[in-house]
Amino acid sequence: xxxxxxxxxxxxxxxxxxxxxxxxxxxxxxxxxxxxxxxxxxxxxxxxxxxxxxxxxxxxxxxxxxxxxxxxxxxxxxxxxxxxxxxxxxxxxxxxxxxxxxxxxxxxxxxxxxxxxxxxxxxxxxxxxxxxxxxxxxxxxxxxxxxxxxxxxxxxxxxxxxxxxxxxxxxxxxxxxxxxxxxxxxxxxxxxxxxxxxxxxxxxxxxxxxxxxxxxxxxxxxxxxxxxxxxxxxxxxxxxxxxxxxxxxxxxxxxxxxxxxxxxxxxxxxxxxxxxxxxxxxxxxxxxxxxxxxxxxxxxxxxxxxxxxxxxxxxxxxxxxxxxxxxxxxxxxxxxxxxxxxxxxxxxxxxxxxxxxxxxxxxxxxxxxxxxxxxxxxx
Amino acid sequence: xxxxxxxxxxxxxxxxxxxxxxxxxxxxxxxxxxxxxxxxxxxxxxxxxxxxxxxxxxxxxxxxxxxxxxx
Numbered sequence: 001x002x003x004x005x006x007x008x009x010x011x012x013x014x015x016x017x018x019x020x021x022x023x024x025x026x027x028x029x030x031x032x033x034x035x036x037x038x039x040x041x042x043x044x045x046x047x048x049x050x051x052x053x054x055x056x057x058x059x060x061x062x063x064x065x066x067x068x069x070x071x072x073x074x075x076x077x078x079x080x081x082x083x084x085x086x087x088x089x090x091x092x093x094x095x096x097x098x099x100x101x102x103x104x105x106x107x108x109x110x111x112x113x114x115x116x117x118x119x120x121x122x123x124x125x126x127x128x129x130x131x132x133x134x135x136x137x138x139x140x141x142x143x144x145x146x147x148x149x150x151x152x153x154x155x156x157x158x159x160x161x162x163x164x165x166x167x168x169x170x171x172x173x174x175x176x177x178x179x180x181x182x183x184x185x186x187x188x189x190x191x192x193x194x195x196x197x198x199x200x201x202x203x204x205x206x207x208x209x210x211x212x213x214x215x216x217x218x219x220x221x222x223x224x225x226x227x228x229x230x231x232x233x234x235x236x237x238x239x240x241x242x243x244x245x246x247x248x249x250x251x252x253x254x255x256x257x258x259x260x261x262x263x264x265x266x267x268x269x270x271x272x273x274x275x276x277x278x279x280x281x282x283x284x285x286x287x288x289x290x291x292x293x294x295x296x297x298x299x300x301x302x303x304x305x306x307x308x309x310x311x312x313x314x315x316x317x318x319x320x321x322x323x324x325x326x327x328x329x330x331x332x333x334x335x336x337x338x339x340x341x342x343x344x345x346x347x348x349x350x351x352x353x354x355x356x357x358x359x360x361x362x363x364x365x366x367x368x369x370x371x372x373x374x375x376x377x378x379x
Numbered sequence: 380x381x382x383x384x385x386x387x388x389x390x391x392x393x394x395x396x397x398x399x400x401x402x403x404x405x406x407x408x409x410x411x412x413x414x415x416x417x418x419x420x421x422x423x424x425x426x427x428x429x430x431x432x433x434x435x436x437x438x439x440x441x442x443x444x445x446x447x448x449x450x
Contacts (some may be wrong), residue, residue, distance in 0.1 A: 006409075024434045032437025044420065044421050045421075046421045046422070046427055049427065052433075065425070067421045067424070067425065068421075069420050069421045069424075071420075082422065083420065083424060085424070085425075100445030136399055136409045146442045148442065153400075155400055155403075156403075157400060157402075163441075164442070165442035187403070187438075187442045189441065189442050190388070193416070195401050195406070195409070196401075197399060197401060198401055198405040198406065198407075198408060199408050201409070201414075201416075203416055204388075205439050205440070205441075206388065206439075207439055207441075207442065209438060209440040231436070231437070231438055232438075233436065233437070234387070234439065235438075235440060237416055239414055239415075239416060241408035241409075241411065241414055243408070247411055247413070249411065249413035249414050255436075255438075255439045257436040257438065257439075259435075259436065261435075263436060265434070265435065265436040267436075273413035273418070274415070278401070281413065289430075289434060291434060291436060293433050294435060313436055315434060316434060316435055319436075327422075333436065339419070340446070341422060343426075345433075347433065364433075366433065368425075368429070369446035370421075370422055370425065372419070372422070
């Protein structure tokens with residue numbers, strides 16, 4: 001008691017509030033609060049089985065990827081989290097437009113190992129996180145770091161995030177041993193998370209990324225892209241709770257994007273989390289995406305003038321895409337849960353909202369399965 | 380675009396300041412896992428990486444996370 005009485009009043013109040021909130025049903029473990037205090041430990045493993053194809057019967061890439069994630073509070077005021085992934089990739093990628101024959105169409109067999117980690121310290125009304133990330137393929141190495149600060153109001157209903165990241169990439173090519181290029185990227189984030197009422201919250205983030213260096217794809221014919229790129233993205237996420245629907249939740253994400261290559265895009269995604277009984281959760285989701293073509297995208301192959309900025313990359317054309325997903329999660333007790341998810345994506349010229357690009361590119365399809373096992377350690 | 384974003388951000392901030400304060404005991408809904416902005420970190424990372432490698436745009440969700448994976 002003597003120790004307690006020496007604490008500043010504000011800290012005592014906070015402890016009292018925390019004790020009250022620790023009562024069953026009031027534990028604050030959701031993300032809006034996870035931003036303002038260390039959250040309980042989580043360990044998660046997942047396995048992804050991804051493949052894509054075009055024209056219904058031309059296989060392109062296949063990726064198999066085991067993944068690991070952990071997050072743990074340390075000594076009350078610290079949080080450490082990290083993830084790692086190993087991608088094993090095989091298949092073919094178009095040489096230009098949808099043509100699979102050529103440099104990269106002869107077959108790709110590559111692997112990627114990537115990891116990131118972050119350490120965050122929490123104070124009464126703000127936190128500061130320092131992190132690093134690395135991604136390594138035989139022809140691409142990326143290393144970077146990031147710093148993220150958060151500040152919240154005393155009632156913890158509003159959280160403001162500010163962040164900066166830096167990445168340094170080294171690019172080579174298994175087709176061209178003389179190629180050794182670099183790219184440096186700076187990224188900045190400004191975001192606000194706000195609890196709107198007892199059942200809903202909104203988050204709005206603006207990110208600005210500015211890169212300088214090599215952006216071309218060494219495996220594509222005549223690919224010659226500008227040596228700088230500025231990207232703006234504005235994402236707004238809305239989450240709403242429906243107590244009357246067995247505690248279901250609606251998630252809506254909307255993103256507006258523009259960059260210095262004249263690519264404009266919009267993305268709208270909806271997901272419905274439906275608990276069934278005590279232990280099951282089913283989540284159907286739907287995503288729509290549309291983009292305009294980069295200003296240097298061409299669809300007449302071979303090009304008349306190869307000295308200008310050029311790309312025949314399907315991803316730089318205009319298209320629209322629709323994704324449909326379903327996830328099922330089962331609680332096993334003692335903090336364990338398993339989940340399985342499937343998503344199917346179709347990317348087509350006639351799904352786009354705005355012009356540009358070409359209708360001469362084959363429709364593209366993706367599907368993946370994700371299997372996960374999670375262990376949550378409640379305090 | 381930067382000017383438009385600044386204006387929109389200002390609008391959002393002024394809208395947020397008009398919100399009714401929610402007390403700690405009214406926040407039970409936010410303790411549910413399905414109410415977290417990121418309900419599954421690995422799934423989110425996998426999807427964002429996949430989308431960024433098949434689409435010309437990315438960003439908004441966070442910072443960093445390099446690598447090509449662009450086949």
